[in-house]
Amino acid sequence: MNPREVAAVLAYLGRLDPRTMRTDTGEARDQIAQWHELLGDVPFTTEHGWDVRESIKAHVLASPYPILPVDVARQWRTYRRDRLARHTDPTPAANPDDTAAWRAELLGTRRAVAAGATAPATHRPLASGGPHPDIEERLAAIGSCIPPAVRAELAEYRPAQAAREAAIAAGGPDVLSVRCAWCHASKGEPCRSRRIGLDGNARGNAPRAKPHPGRVDLAVATHSHQVAA
Structure with a gap:
């Protein structure tokens, strides 16, 4: 003033x-x-x-x-x-390779916001609805959000998921689509190694690369019933 x-x-x-x-x-x-x-x-x-x-x-x-x-x-x-x-620093329009111009635009926007000359740039709300059409086309082309080459490299670190995908690709049942009656693993979750202690309580909770046989039998029966139907 x-x-x-x-x-x-x-x-x-x-x-x-x-x-x-x-x-x-x-x-x-x-x-x-x-x-x-x-x-x-x-x-x-x-x-x-x-x-x-x-x-x-x-x-x-x-x-x-x-x-x-x-x-x-x-x-x-x-x-x-x-x-x-409340300001989120939107990306400047200046060429990022031009450090001086990029920084000057960023600081100029901040000063304008602080001085009340410009409204703060807040985060945009997430849009409702399905994925963008471009994303749908890419997913349809590769079949998954994880490219096959990357999925193969990850198989070593996620053996349960890799075995599940291999079984499904071979036309077999999805073993993780049913609940395990032995370790009580939920649908979609790998089986867990459970040992019964002397006190009758379960010991250990490490994930198993292979599902329990009872779960496999239940998945096969469920799959056969669905195919027959």
Whole structure:
């Protein structure tokens, strides 16, 4: 704010709180100078939510003490921090290889947001509906979101899943499509190694590369029934 705007703010404040009014010309001049010293970088209003008059009005309504210029400055800093906290730094349009231009655009956007000249760029909400058509076409082409070459490399680290996929590819049943009656593994989960201790409780919970025989038999029976139906 410039001195003229500070004088307007003090006149507004005087109407709300007569205790702050200065009738002596010298005192009024000193008061304007003091407020301008502390509020020179605080705008009178911005396009997005800041109005120094609203800040003063809120203080008068909430506090029995006369407002000081530092109170306004602190509210302005809170406003800036809140806006920057909601800003997500969208990717600059500048060429990322041009480091200086890319950084200048990024900082310029942040300054504009902090100053209230631009609204914060928040995260876009997730769109509803199915996958993008391009993704559907790629999945239809490769048959899975994991390419075959990558799936083969991962087989060593996920033996249960690899055995399941191999059995399905050979026309057999999906063993993990049924619940295991022995280890109580849920559908889609690998079987677990369970040992019964002397106290009758189960010991161990390590995943098995091969499902329990009872689960295999149940999966085969379920698959045969589905094929016959």
